[in-house]
Amino acid sequence: MGNLYTPQSIWGRELRHYRKAAGLTQGQLAERIHFSESLISGVETGQLPASPEFAETCDRTLDTGGALGRLLDWRKGQIFPSWFGRWRDKEQEAIALRAYEPLVFPGLLQTKAYARVLLQGDETAVEARLDRQSILTREDPRPPTLRCVIDEAVLYRPIGDPEVMKEQLEHLTSVISPRLSVQIVPHGMHSGLMGGFAIATLAAGSDVLYAETAVRGITTSDPEDVTIAVERFEAIRSEALPMSMSIDLIQKAVVEKWT
Numbered sequence: 055m056g057n058l059y060t061p062q063s064i065w066g067r068e069l070r071h072y073r074k075a076a077g078l079t080q081g082q083l084a085e086r087i088h089f090s091e092s093l094i095s096g097v098e099t100g101q102l103p104a105s106p107e108f109a110e111t112c113d114r115t116l117d118t119g120g121a122l123g124r125l126l127d128w129r130k131g132q133i134f135p136s137w138f139g140r141w142r143d144k145e146q147e148a149i150a151l152r153a154y155e156p157l158v159f160p161g162l163l164q165t166k167a168y169a170r171v172l173l174q175g176d177e178t179a180v181e182a183r184l185d186r187q188s189i190l191t192r193e194d195p196r197p198p199t200l201r202c203v204i205d206e207a208v209l210y211r212p213i214g215d216p217e218v219m220k221e222q223l224e225h226l227t228s229v230i231s232p233r234l235s236v237q238i239v240p241h242g243m244h245s246g247l248m249g250g251f252a253i254a255t256l257a258a259g260s261d262v263l264y265a266e267t268a269v270r271g272i273t274t275s276d277p278e279d280v281t282i283a284v285e286r287f288e289a290i291r292s293e294a295l296p297m298s299m300s301i302d303l304i305q306k307a308v309v310e311k312w313t
Contacts, residue, residue, distance in 0.1 A: 062178055063100030065125055070098045072116040087111045103181045140273040141252075141264040141267070146189060148254035150200045152287050155250040156205040158213065159222060162187050163202065163229060168222040171214035190234065198254075200234045203287070203294050206241050209307040220312040223304050230301065237294035238303050245289040253283055 073083050073094075084091040089108055096102030101117070104112075107124040116122075145151065153160045158172060161183050163265075173179040190197050212219060230236055251265040262275045263283045274280070295303060 058100070062103055063270065065104060065122070066098040067101040068125055069094075069104070069112060071120060072112070072122065073098075076116045078116075081088060083115070085111075086115050092299055105181070106185075109280075115307075120225050122143055126240050131210055138271055141262075141271060142186060144254045144256065144262045144264070145186065148189075149195075149257050150199045150201075150255040151252060152201045152255075152284075153204075153250070153252040153286055154203045154290050155208060156248070157208065157211070157250060158227065159204065160202050160252075160313075162190060162200065163226060164197050165218075165225045167218045168213055171218060181289060190229070197233060201291070202234075202236045203239060203291050204236065205239050206303065209238070209304060210311055216312045223308045223312065227304055230297070235299060236295055236304075237291065237297060239290060239294045239301040240303075244293045250286075251283055253280070253287060291305060 063211075074078070075100070076083075080091050080094045084094055087108075089111065092104060093108070097104050098107070100301040104122070106123065106126060109126050112118070113122045115119050118230065142303065151162075151223075153162070157212065158164075161169070162185075164172070164183065166184060166259060169180050169183045170177075173183065190200065217236070227234055250278075251263060254264070255261045256262065259273060261284065262273060263280045265272050265283070290291045
């Protein structure tokens with residue numbers, strides 16, 4: 055049982071309140087909403103996070119007037135540190151994203167298992183990170199283009215066990231499309247030997263920079279900073295392998311290191 059007063063636990067108690075008010079057991083609710091009884095039990099005790107779909111289905115079935123869905127809004131405020139919230143909003147609006155990562159795979163491309171290791175098992179934060187990824191598969195507005203450049207060392211850095219890494223690398227190659235490219239910068243000296251950063255291009259054409267520092271990420275639209283970052287990204291990208299060679303390198307890492 056987690057802390058009684060985490061938002062997740064409070065949400066679970068609200069679900070229990072509405073379920074009991076409707077005169078349903080966990081089993082009866084499970085039958086009506088087509089989610090498992092063990093999930094309902096886990097959510098009510100605060101051990102499992104509720105997905106937006108789960109909240110919406112419970113709202114409909116228990117006739118709560120949408121209360122449970124609205125209550126999930128705490129996630130948007132709490133999960134991401136305040137400094138990240140600003141970037142998340144820009145990421146959602148962006149028509150194009152460029153990201154450089156020297157240490158780990160970009161959050162938008164992480165598998166659940168990989169994210170779970172990085173976030174030290176904080177399920178709420180994991181769900182929030184996966185939730186960010188929905189921009190890549192949305193229908194309307196169309197997904198942003200995403201250009202990722204990743205340092206080769208990331209392919210070999212063990213985050214979790216070999217299974218986690220293998221799944222992560224295979225996921226990486228499976229998501230590549232004309233709108234989503236992944237390029238690897240080979241080992242050695244290059245322009246990107248500093249922190250990761252990302253650039254969001256908004257519909258109006260303006261760019262916003264997100265830069266990681268040792269203590270927090272910084273979101274800025276300062277023209278000078280943005281210009282330097284764009285130049286730096288293009289310099290790093292020019293040193294990266296082309297897509298087909300990058301895919302070969304990822305597949306080689308799977309076979310040689312993680313299988």
